[in-house]
Amino acid sequence: MTKDALRRELLARRRERGDDARWRDAAALAAGLPGVLDALDADPRRPLCLHVPVRREPGAAPDGAVPLLDAAVALGRRVLLPVTVGEAPLDWASFGGREDLVPGPHGLLEPGGARRGPGAIGDAAVVVVPALAATPGGVRLGRGGGHYDRSLPLAGPSTVLVALIGDDELLEELPAEPHDVLVDAVWRPGAGLLRTGARGTA
Template sequence: MDKANLRQRILRSRAELSEETLKKSSAAVRELLLDQPWVQMAGLVACYWSFGSEPSTHGLIFALWKHGTTVILPVQRADGDLDWAVYDGPDSLAPGPLGIMEPVDTRRGVDTIRTAGLVLVPALAVDRSTGVRLGRGRGFYDRALARVGPNVPTVALLHDGELVDGVPAEPHDQRVRFSALPAGIIELVQM
């Protein structure tokens, strides 16, 4: 299956998820991540503000922030890259160009992701054997992940059924090392 068809299939499946299923799935992923020592010890976490039927990151971000972790969130740039700014609580966000909430704090630059001890990224699907991540097709996160160091855990947040066999890969596609699903955290690529 090509990327466009796989993307459409996953988006259709997500559209059929009930509000209750979305909440339970997101809560399970959040709790699994918060229980991991490598998440608890990450001083700086790069995350994203979820929207629509994505596994919700809102509670996760808030919990990390309340725990004292510095959380940076992406700010979309006109050139298709991601800048980063610090999350400083729920009142520190405003809608960005695509309607997704972004921090209003000072922009830290595209290379700020290099300093993260943990990177959490959105995905529609991830290939279980290679860690190839299927995004929405604009390449924002492939560009950002290319800057992440080789020993930094990169984690795609997924719903059940989105860890699949055979995500098509292109030369620019960046792999993730883990997938976090309601059923557990799966290591995909050895660190």
């Protein structure tokens, strides 16, 4: 199956998830964050690159709440969120609470504060990457916009890349291309963290 066909199938499946299931996923991710950071030995002095989940992405609560982001701030972690800049790699800005979010392109919410530049990802302890699916070997299927494809090569050698997917979105195989950056781990709301060993950093 092609990437585009897989994307259509996976997005259709996500649209079928009801509000109760979405609440459970969002709460499970927020509750599971401390354990994930401990398991990854995430240096508390370095920031976490997270994202605002949209539509039916894992972690997107039906009322627009962002429990995972709130949990990271409550732990005292520095949080950076992506800012979309055309076809360039993602920029990054700090998140301290929901009042920092402003409307961005593509229906996204983004932090409205000072931008830190695309290279800010290089200092991150962990980058949690949105995905439609992933494999146990670390192949990730995104939405096809290419924003993370352009940004992940800027991650530092010790930065841990984690694909965030639904519990039923871990697939044995996915189509991959030479430019695809493998992820070190896959995180699912109910199933928790799975290390892939793809880059040797997790």
